[in-house]
Amino acid sequence: MAASEGKSGLRKRSIGFWESLALSVEAMGPLLGALSVAPLIAISAGFSAPFIVLVCGFAMCIVALTITRFARQLPSAASIYSYVSHGLGERTGFLSAWLSFMYYVLFVPQLLLAFGLYAHSGLGYVFGIDLPWWVCSMFAAAIALTLSLVGIRISTRIDLGLAITANVVLLIASVALISKVSHLSLGSLTPTHAAGGFTGLSLAVASGVLIFLGFEQSFTLGEEVRDPHGNVPRAIFVALISIGLLLLFACFAMVSAFGVHGIAALTSANAADGTPWWAALRRVGLGSGWRDALSLVIMTSVLGNTIASHNAVVRIQYGMGRAKALPSAFGRTGARQTPYFAISVQIAVSVIVTLVMGGAWDTTKAFGFLGFTNGLAGAVAFILILLAAMVYFQKVEPEKGYVRNLVIPAVGIAILIPAVYTAFYPSPGAPLEWSPYLIVGWTLLGGIYLLARDARRQPIDLDYAFRDLGEEIPPGALATEPEPPVAALATEPA
DSSP states (O other), X not given: OOGGGTTTOSOTTOBOHHHHXXXXXXXXXXXXXXXXXXXXXXXXXXXXXXXXHHHHHHHHHHHHHHHHHXXXXXXXXXXXXXXXXXXXXXXXXXXXXXXXXXXXXXXXXXXXXXXXXXXXXXXXXXXXXXOOHHHHXXXXXXXXXXXXXXXXXXXXXXXXXXXXXXXXXXXXXXXXXXXXXXXXOGGGGSGGGOTTHHHHHHHHHXXXXXXXXXXTGGGGXXXXXXXXXXXXXXXXXXXXXXXXXXXXXXXXXXXXXXXXXXXXXXXXXXXXXXXXXXXXXXXXXOOHHHHHHHHHHHHHHHHHHHHHHHHHHHHHHHHXXXXXXXXXXXXXXXXXXXXXXXXXXXXXHHHHHHHHHHHHSOHHHHXXXXXXXXXXXXXXXXXXXXXHHHHHHHHHOGGGOHIIIIXXXXXHHHHHHHHHHHHHXXXXXXXXXXXXXXXXXXXXXXXXXXXXXXXXXXXXXHXXXXXXXXXXXXXXXXXXXXXXXXXXXXXXXX
């Protein structure tokens, strides 16, 4: 055990498939995706919003297949951060990990803003209680902090219960919406109804990626889950397929309630209420009880989303602390075998970002900015994973053929590239236009950090950071790669 792991490390093999699935499902946050992210897709893509969800879901399936294929070849249980290194080199791998680290860190304050927004609105609408949004956000932060310190098992089991409740309510509400629409049109599943044409569709892809982000987060449980090579990939695929279909259905219900010519009304309702679903319920004649139910369940759903995402990012920080990519304190665990230092720092950072951004802007604008930034960063990271797969598998498994090794990843890249291009041109307008420059600046900072480490002869081995230390490396798994400097990292001074 490396010195940076602390006294006990994470609690090995303490959870199973259902807990892994709960983390990925709640990290995706389908109810929040339907109420807050799907409207962002519709604002850009118009009535064709479900088409974007469908296409982005297909791209995410390609990413998931690629992750699973990498996991069979490489020693880590499911370490996304090692994949790019093996395909495109260690420097590119680190910068990819650095970029991914940014959107994982920002995911938590984005969710705290969402909880503050929906709790303030829901408590006021249902009970007449006027709590400031920031008080609600701090309550969610306190719950996430407490549960993550107590342990991963109780956190994921609570997530499982919250996920089942939220998904059932979203499904019932979507069915109710569709049942009240007099003239359903499958035209929303085609690209022909985007008011902005190709540009509108391209801008919508960034939000389309965001609506799926989180499906891969169970990879962070590699040390704690039983049978990680079986349960983690299964959890990733079950979460992606089942929640992807639910989101597609919910988005279809939402735009159907407004109709082909009702997207301007949808946009206005989203600006006025923070979500167009309340207006959609009124348009089809569903009573206020539906809004009451959704207003209450969205609070518990976002809370579960926050707990899951917080647990995932602190395990990334734990692994990076273990490999000295972050200060070694991040790699320490306490008596309950939880990474208490990473947990505390992440909550502190999340609270600061939430209060600063929510205070400088309104919560809706701050949520939209962080969401667009995270979706764009996720798209770039997934493109790098697919590029790495093209290089790596054509080298180590040429017998699999060009279609599997090159064509399928290229299709995923082709779907994701427009989100990156249109984030720069044409400008999406303030504050979204600042997102790509934030990402570029963060990546440059990572490059400077990497050069400084190289100058001090302090290499960073992300394979080691995210490896299950209780598992032997499969013979020949790294036969085509240089020997990773694990020993150097294990003995490097803090």
